[in-house]
Structures are given as C-alpha cells and as structure tokens.
Amino acid sequence: MPEGVGAGEPLAVVVVPGRGLALAWRDADGGIRREHVATADPVALVADIETLGPRWVWWSARGTAAALVAAGVRPRACWDVGAVARLLHGLSRDDAGAAWAAAHGLAEPPLPEGELTLLDLAGEADDVVRADGQLSREWLRGAWAADPDAASRWAALLLQTQALQETGVRALPDRRATAGTSPLPYLTALSESMAALLAVELEHDGLPIDRAVLEALLTATVGPRPRSEAEEAAARRARDAVVWARFPGEPVDLRNPALVRDLLARVGIDVPDTRSWRLEPYAESSPAVAALLAWRKAERIATTYGWSWAERDIGADDRLRGVWGASEGAGRMTASAGLHNLPAELRPAVRPREGRVLVRADLGQIEPRVLAAVSGDAALAAAAREDDMYAPVARALGSDRPTAKVAVLAAMYGQTSGPAGAALKDMDRTYPSAMAFLRAAEEAGRRGVDLRTYGGRLLRLSTLRDVLAEAGPESTVAHSYGRFARNAVVQGAAAELFKAWAATVRAGLAGADARIVLCLHDELLVETTAAEASRVVGIVESSLRSTGSWWCAGSGVRLVADTSVVRSWADAK
DNA sequence: TCGGTCACGTA
C-alpha cells in the first residue's frame, strides 16, 4: 500500500485486470517508490485507496478509469497524462507513446496500428525505453501486464511522465490579471484531467430519454417505425411525393443538390446553391420552396436522428450514449451519436423518469466575457460586469444592441465584410486591447507561429508552415488559418473555463444523487431527484462563482449562468 | 471502396 501518500498527492496507477494493481508514488526524499499488489479485484483496491484522497495519475481515463467508473467508483482527483499532453504539447492524440515522447521532447511516434513485424520489434521487448528514447512498442501494446515487476515499472514511468508534465505546465506563464497560489496552466491541467474523466463518465451514464415522447415525435415527423426495408422506402417516397406535387414536370431525386437546383429553375428560382438559408427568402411566396424546406427538416431527422439512430444509440435502459472527447480542436468537448447536434424539435424527448429532473445551466455570453478576461481589455471587462454585456457595448459604440452584438461576434470570428465591417472600426477605437489581442492571434495564424490559449493549450500553427510557405501570406489558406487562430484563442479559453466549471460542479455533486449528463460548450445538464434539485442549483451557481474567482481573477469580468430546473431539456428556461 | 462536396444540426 502507498504509505505516506497524502490527500491530493500524485499516485500513479496501473490496473492489471483480474490480477493486480501497480502503484508508484514519491516518498519523503523525493525518490520514486513502486509496488505491485496482487488481487483478483484491483478495482475494489482502488476504491479502498480512494479514501486516502490521492490524485490518481493515469495514462488516460479511457484506458484506466473506465473500469473504475463501470464499477461505480468515482475518483475525486486525477492527473490524466494524455489530457495534459494535449494541453501542454498541443497533441491531437493522447496515447502513452505520444505523451511520453512529447514530455521528453522527442518526435511524435507513429500511431500504434496493425501488426508489428519481428523486424519492427527487434530488441524492443527487453527495454521499456528504446535506444532512441521512445517507449517500446511492445510495452505500449501491453507487455507491462506480463508480470508484477513490469507493471510497477510501467507505473513508475507513468509517474515520471507526470512529473515532467507538471514541471512543464508550472513553467508556463500565468496570464491572469491577479496571480494565485497555483499557476493558471497548472490548474488548467487539473481541470482538463477531470474533463477527461468526466468524458468517460458521460459515456457510461448516458442521457435519459423518454422513449414514448421520442417515438411520438419521430412518428409525427417521419412516420411510424418501419418494419421492413420496403416500408422504409415507402415512407421515403411518401415524403418525397409531397414536394414533387408542388413542382411541375417529372419527379427528381431531392437528395441530389444539382437536380434540386434544376427543379427550382422550373418555378423560376435561380440560385447558385440550394442551401436552406438561401432558399428561406423564397419560402413565403413559394409553396414549393416551403415544401422543400419542410422536407429537408424531416429528411434530416429521418436519416440522422430517425428510427435507426434511436435503435443504435439509445440503450435498453433508455439512455442515449455516444463517444465523448474531452478536448478536440481548439479544446472543446465533442460527442458523437448526435449528443451535440440534436435538433431542438427532439429535445422534449430528453427527459428523465418520473421523480427525477434536469438542472439546466448555461453560461451567458461566454465568449465575449472570455475575450474581455483573456485580452485584459479594461473597457470590455467593464462591459462584462453587466448582466447583458451587449447593452454597454452598444452605448459605447453608439449603436443599437443587435449591431453591437454582430460587431463583437464579427471581431471574434474574423468577419470583415457586411454590415459588421463598419462597426469594427468603432470596436477598434473602443476596445483597443481586445482587438489588438485578436489581431495578434490572426497574424500568428497567417504566419504559422505557435500560440497558447489563456490556460496554456498549445495551438500548433507552425505545423502549417509548409502549406503557408507554398501558398503565400495573402492566400486564401493563410487568411483561413488567421481566422481559425483568431477564433481559437477565444473558443479555446472558453472551453477551458467551461471544463473548470464542470469539474467544480462534478466535485460539488459528489455523494449526492446527481450527475452531469451532458456538456454542450456553454451548457450543463445535471440529472438529479426532484427533492435535491434546488440544492443542485445552488451547487451549479456557487461553482461558477468559485471558478470565476480564480479563472479570471482581477479581470473584473463577471460570469453569469442561467439556471433552471426542468422536466425535459426543451422546457422553458 | 475511398475522398470530396453538399447539406445541416448544435454551440
């Protein structure tokens, strides 16, 4: 057992399923101690040690914590080497081999795929660390599970990697207006780690669906559940026929955009493409266009969120499950199975069983508030002290609120044309620091210079240099990387704030009959009991205050959340 | 059987 591991101290853990648990920790002298405990039930042992309150260190939550979560263990604190490698080194993968290499300044190893040949593995099995410094592919593929000594060596290497990462994040600049005891990038590493664990929990727990409500909605939109392919085809034809009836001439394949364009020409509508927003203006005067747009909506539900989706992704326990990512792209969480793009029409079906409720909370105007905090713009921060920050922005710009909103969003997205273009001049004058911050990011993107987000996530733009050198600084690609970078420093920081908030909420809910069941960029859904709902609302709101107090300390920015207790996701705020 | 394009849902 890990003697001397106090609460919050790193404890590397490697689970050997059915056989034991390997641990590594630092003793009082700073040396690494390692141990393998043989047990048929390693998860139960983890649950025991959890009472000591260690900071579990694992290569990845998906690899190690999934088994714990499945067994009902909800660890309080962790350091996810894969998640921190994404943050610190800007990796787009989180396997042990890549994290180790990045921590040691080595080139990214090839993805572990396919069978290794004997030639590939020559001499690798004996040494965990190869002559070139990379981890042995044999070990990465599971050789560490071979015997107790190997497992504990693997845990020791894990702890070493964590130590390198911790040194790395602590060396990054703390960009807050007021620094705290721990540097912001270190705190970000902790919340990114917790987000990776949360992703595993979300995957396990799923989102509660009321099947009766869902089936009624699907039936109304795309017809009853087809019992054969013939029935499915018939339903399709029936939906198509409604549109065909509105157009003269022979029926065409409505799923083929080129043919739809020809179809529209028959009623005198000439458009460069057939996207909904382009057709929208014609809908009022043309019943044919209105029918086509209605068809599109139903078709989306039929194909992506139809009966087959329900059957595939909703479990026998009426819970919708997808694969969760804790930080993709600029750092946002991602989810498959439609969890992040469920059409609003289907949200009434997200509904826990009787007696349980959803606490829904979303951050208000999070990106402009984050921009104010991360750019250190005093005037924008002053605006961000208001409940509705677009109102003071409108006053400052001498515009109306809609124009102010468009101008702020245009600045963050890199839009230059249209009605927002003019307002940007006023933005420059009124919020010079924020605008300079955004321009600097854009410039870095256009030139292929690496950037870090406020919390320390590396945005690897230098990998684009070859493309940029080829295309030139004024090329379309250069400008598109510029817009990407301009947006990524805001979107990425907002994602870090969101995850810090989510991690705090998760910690506050420990022990209660309440769990986070959905994260959607600026919105959290917590499933709990009707009896506990008001207490959960308090936890969600106090978590935002405590997170804000360190995340944007000294900036003057206020973070606001709209929180409500609802029976279904669709219910009014 | 792929990659590219179009389209569209969420934030």
Add this chain to the structure above:
DNA sequence: CGTACGTGACCGAG
C-alpha cells in the same frame, strides 16, 4: 470570404 464539431447522402475516381 464568420468559427468549431459530427453525421449522412451522393458523386466520381480508383
């Protein structure tokens, strides 16, 4: 010529 992501249908090249 406003960002990100996930998903599905279709097309044309292989």
